[in-house]
Amino acid sequence: MQVATWNVNSIRTRLTHVVGWLQSQPVDVLCLQETKVVDELFPGAAFEALGYHPYIYGQKTYNGVALLSRQPLDSVKLGFSGVLDPADVGDLDDQKRVIAGVAEGVCIVNLYVPNGSSIGSDKYAYKLRWLALLQKYLSALLAQYEQVNVCGDFNIALEDRDIYDPAGKETHIMSSPVEREALQAVLAVGLKDAFRKFTDEGGHYSWWDYRAGSFRRNHGWRIDHHYLSPALYERAQRCTIDVEPRQQEQPSDHTPVIVEYSV
DNA sequence: ATGGCCTGTTACACAGGA
Numbered sequence: 001m002q003v004a005t006w007n008v009n010s011i012r013t014r015l016t017h018v019v020g021w022l023q024s025q026p027v028d029v030l031c032l033q034e035t036k037v038v039d040e041l042f043p044g045a046a047f048e049a050l051g052y053h054p055y056i057y058g059q060k061t062y063n064g065v066a067l068l069s070r071q072p073l074d075s076v077k078l079g080f081s082g083v084l085d086p087a088d089v090g091d092l093d094d095q096k097r098v099i100a101g102v103a104e105g106v107c108i109v110n111l112y113v114p115n116g117s118s119i120g121s122d123k124y125a126y127k128l129r130w131l132a133l134l135q136k137y138l139s140a141l142l143a144q145y146e147q148v149n150v151c152g153d154f155n156i157a158l159e160d161r162d163i164y165d166p167a168g169k170e171t172h173i174m175s176s177p178v179e180r181e182a183l184q185a186v187l188a189v190g191l192k193d194a195f196r197k198f199t200d201e202g203g204h205y206s207w208w209d210y211r212a213g214s215f216r217r218n219h220g221w222r223i224d225h226h227y228l229s230p231a232l233y234e235r236a237q238r239c240t241i242d243v244e245p246r247q248q249e250q251p252s253d254h255t256p257v258i259v260e261y262s263v
Numbered sequence: 264a265t266g267g268c269c270t271g272t273t274a275c276a277c278a279g280g281a
Contacts, residue, residue: 009269009280012271013269034280036271037271060272061270062278115279115280115281117280117281153281172281173281209268209281210269211267211269212267213267214268221281252269253268
């Protein structure tokens with residue numbers, strides 16, 4: 001079983017990229033972020049033609065997440081409110097950033113963590129508030145499911161080896177100590193990084209800025225992750241970053257990360 | 264030191280991204 005995560009930066013602009021990638025890498029479940037489209041306009045037929053069942057949670061212009069699965073998913077949950085009491089969620093489902101579903105007994109959680117803009121901004125405060133609620137959300141799911149795969153665009157690089165140049169990290173969005181601590185607190189509910197089960201060295205990234213020739217120079221960040229519950233971590237056989245889509249014309253600034261499990 | 268590029272909008276610059 002293979003699960004992939006990919007921030008596509010508009011599913012309509014990236015449709016041929018995603019369809020082509022699925023034809024060459026027919027993963028069981030593909031988790032998409034930043035679809036940037038309302039559900040009525042999501043190009044679901046293109047994926048149904050490939051044999052995938054789409055599950056979508058979108059909004060206009062910003063955010064939006066989707067699951068594409070070869071087999072129908074069970075217990076699809078939209079937003080934090082799909083699991084938590086809406087009174088606890090408050091305004092944190094206004095932006096569509098969370099969708100989950102169950103495939104072959106594995107609860108797959110697809111996240112688009114807020115970017116945060118800059119340290120100290122209103123969006124930064126929103127990011128930290130969002131991560132605090134994520135901790136509750138994942139605690140609830142881990143109490144319900146033994147096998148949980150939490151993946152997506154986390155907009156946080158946990159360690160210096162996840163950044164091409166860690167200089168200035170303390171004041172940079174995505175690598176500040178407060179953000180790293182917030183993500184560590186989330187992982188402390190019982191999740192481990194699938195990529196680091198297999199690869200220790202740095203230099204492996206999932207996002208490169210469109211500007212300044214960042215991809216050509218491999219000036220990237222590893223901010224797209226698969227975090228696994230203990231039972232699933234044991235089953236993980238491989239976790240790889242496929243840089244090929246980032247090499248194409250008019251690419252997303254992110255590239256897919258794939259995890260594979262033993263049966 | 265800074266900005267550099269890309270997407271969607273009802274636009275003809277902007278917000279937002281990271």
